[in-house]
Amino acid sequence: MTDGHGTKQDGKAQRVDRASRDGESSPVRACRHWHVIRDDDLADLLSAHADLRSLCSILEHCADCLPIRPSARDADWICARLALVTERHDDGLEPTLDTLFRRTPSQPLIGVVLDHVAAHRATDAVYAQDLIVALDPRSIEADRFAPDMLGYMLRCFFDGCRRATDFTELAILTLGHARLTRAARMRLTDSLARSVSP
Secondary structure, three states: OOOOOOOEEOOOOEEEEOOOOOOEEEEOOOOOOOEOHOOOOOOHHHHHHHHHHHHHHHHHHHHHHOOOOOOHHHHHHHHHHHHHHHHHHOOOOOOOOHHHOOOOOOOOOHHHHHHHHHHHHHHHHHHHHHHHHHHHOOOOOHHHHHHHHOOOOOHHHHEEEEEHEEEEEEEHHHOOOOOHHHHHHHHHHHHHHHHHOO
């Protein structure tokens, strides 16, 4: 029995066909008991990515406005957003590919990709912590960050963060090629397209 998405049900879990509906083979074989990836499976991850990209645009504007620093009110708001980045990483709340893909010795590419995503996010968290110190108007260390240094720190964060979100979405498209529903694939593609829009 099928569910309309090219999967067969065995009563406990679903098995995804090894090829997608358009006839192309996935670079990572579908595995028994793995479910198809629907657009609602990606909702939290893509919502977090949209928030991060919005924050990156704001930080890029801050960098462009230097040596004029953000007002105390704006700096407080930015620091609160940056704190969420570190909290998601520290508490394991950052959406990751671990819930969508299982590490297996027979498919080492999955583990390599997941490790790359984790490394990118760890770097983002470190940069976020540094920026909080540099931007917090109540920080006694904020004054020691010259405009050039602050600009460099801002660009390290938003450049790296943008690359990490794009890499994650491209990874899902690659690893999950045979499991993505049409709606999920379109949602990922639209998210990537918006990330390069002027």
